[in-house]
Amino acid sequence: MGTARKRFGSTLASVTAAAVSLVLVAGCGSSDDSGKARTKDGKTVISMGLFGVMGFKETDLLDRYMKENPDITIEADVAGDEQTYYTALQTHFAAGSGLKDIQGIEIGRAKELVDTQADKFADLSKTSGIDSFLPWKENQVSTKDGKVLGLGTDIGPMAVCYRKDLFEQAGLPTDRTEVGKLWAGDWAKYIQVGRDFKAKSKADKVSYMDSSSGLFNAMIYGDEKQFYDEDGKLIYQDNPVVKQAWDLSSDAAKEGLTAKLRQFQPGWDPGLANGTFATTVCPAWMLAHISEKAGPANKGKWDVAKAPQGANWGGSFLGVMENSPVKEEAKKLITWLTAPEQQAYLFEKLGNFPSSKTAIDMPEVANGTSAYFSDAPIGKIFGEAAKQIPSKQVLGRKDGTIKDTFTAGLQLMEEGKSPDEAWKTTDERIRKLAG
Incomplete structure (x- = not known):
């Protein structure tokens, strides 16, 4: 787009x-x-x-x-x-x-x-x-x-968009098939690759990923239930999928693997253009935005690899x-x-x-x-991802509001709050907005 x-x-x-x-x-x-x-x-x-x-x-x-x-x-x-x-x-x-x-x-x-x-x-x-x-x-x-x-x-089937040049500087594979194998089947492997990238990268001031919220979205939308059950009851507090996504995204934030840039918010577009981060979880509709904002100078530096698991955002x-x-x-x-x-x-x-x-x-x-x-x-990559999307997805009345609130909560951690503090604030906001 x-x-x-x-x-x-x-x-x-x-x-x-x-x-x-x-x-x-x-x-x-x-x-x-x-x-x-x-x-x-x-x-x-x-x-x-x-x-x-x-x-x-x-x-x-x-x-x-x-x-x-x-x-x-x-x-x-x-x-x-x-x-x-x-x-x-x-x-x-x-x-x-x-x-x-x-x-x-x-x-x-x-x-x-x-x-x-x-x-x-x-x-x-x-x-x-x-x-x-x-x-x-x-x-x-x-x-x-x-x-x-x-x-x-x-x-919005998901993949991972990555900078080949930045991967090469960190001694990581650059071929999209090999890159996909690094994290195949498990988002935790995606974070482990981030740790390796951070340890080996020779590029100054380059983060592994743009934001922890992108990872969170990819993980929760790979399951048929996120925030609500079929009866319209809020279940995010007890849903293990949400808990796992929150914990892994928290790890990424705490370990400094993110550039602390919220997608589509100020700073993210320049980050695409300036190579501020090496990866972003990308639904299909995001590719046109990346190509426009990263600009002609970065054509051929970006590539697309299969995501660890299928999801729809x-x-x-x-x-x-x-x-x-x-x-x-x-x-x-x-x-x-x-x-x-x-x-x-x-x-x-x-x-x-x-x-x-x-x-x-x-x-x-x-x-x-x-x-x-x-x-x-991309037709093959996103087509295969689309076939992995759960055949049923349970939606709730305030799905969009809750997703936004989780995004804000994860940013709190990137700004220095503890996971417990960020969760408490997020929970209070969701109860107020969607309760």
């Missing part, structure tokens, strides 16, 4: 900014809140509310659809930050006005919308081609009675509003935008990895490589 998806900025830090920025994404729906379809130059207008770089406005897909459907005009508004976008979306739901015909849904918000706003969305369970999606993808936006609120766009959906006066036209549009051919196209153009199992097997994806990342076979 050309710009970071910015899936979740820190909730604690972003609330004020989001409130101030509501006007940026407020807009009015295609109906102008009158219940009547809007027209422009004799064409039916379909409005879209998107966030980050979902790929539709950044490529020629919307123009192609309008060319093939000359009676349609598509107006897409994009909020750069998902937190700002979601705060505005909640405001529109509460007010009963301002909604677009089509709204993007981030995976971390899916459960909350399923539980609290399902009646606002059109049912997509009978949509043509819905069987092409990975089964767990559509389950994430399905109600208990089978209503489907959105069609899947991308997913991120992913989005497109939903249609039940009260949209152009509901049927909007359904046709998102069905086309999320079809296998368009998902494969977005992978080729931006690196967004398909949620369509049909698209994953298409040559454009399966044989895809990245010139920037040393011609790494």
Whole structure:
């Protein structure tokens, strides 16, 4: 992707900014809140509310659809930050006005919308081609009675992006297959490689990894349960997966293996460009951001290796509003935008990895490589990772908020707090925000 998806900025830090920025994404729906379809130059207008770089406005897909459907005009508004976008979306739901015909849904918000706003969305369970999606993808936006609120766009299978030159300086292998073997099957091995890197690196002021929170995310999202159980009860305190991820991430922070840089926050982009760290855990959608921010000077220095274990971090959906006066036209549009051919196209153009199992097997994806990342076979690497993702993922109402809070807690350790102090603060914040 050309710009970071910015899936979740820190909730604690972003609330004020989001409130101030509501006007940026407020807009009015295609109906102008009158219940009547809007027209422009004799064409039916379909409005879209998107966030980050979902790929539709950044490529020629919307123009192609309008060319093939000359009676349609598509107006897409994009909020750069998902937190700002979601705060505005909640405001529109509460007010009963301002909604677009089509709204993007981030995976971390899916459960909350399923539980609290399902009646606002059109049912997509009978949509043509819905069987092409990975089964767990559509389950994430399905109600208990089978209503489907959105069609899947991308997913976030994980890998490890690393700097070959910095590995070489530390006497470590640089071939992606050999690098993957160093930590195969166990994230603890990934940390052990970090210890070896720190001991042997000849590069001054270069850390092994960017942040402990990236490791934490990769570990917890390799399991079907993270913060909630199937009944919606918070289980993060007793979930051994969360405890193991916290402990290993704590080790990385305490041992000085991280550059103390939060992903997508100030300092991280310059770190990519300046070689401040040698590795980052990277979902597929992150590659375009790295290549843009690390810049042309670092082309061929980065590579991609298989992660120790499969996991999914991120992913989005497109939903249609039940009260949209152009509901049927909007359904046709998102069905086309999320079809296998368009998902494969977005992978080729931006690196967004398909949620369509049909698209994953298409040559454009399966044989895809990245010139920037040393011609790494990213289609194969992320495709294999996608098949390792648990077939069921239990989501909760405040998944995004809790993930942000854990990220902030891990940063506390990187700033010097003890693991016990950081956990206590994190636990208190989660109880306040999600309890």
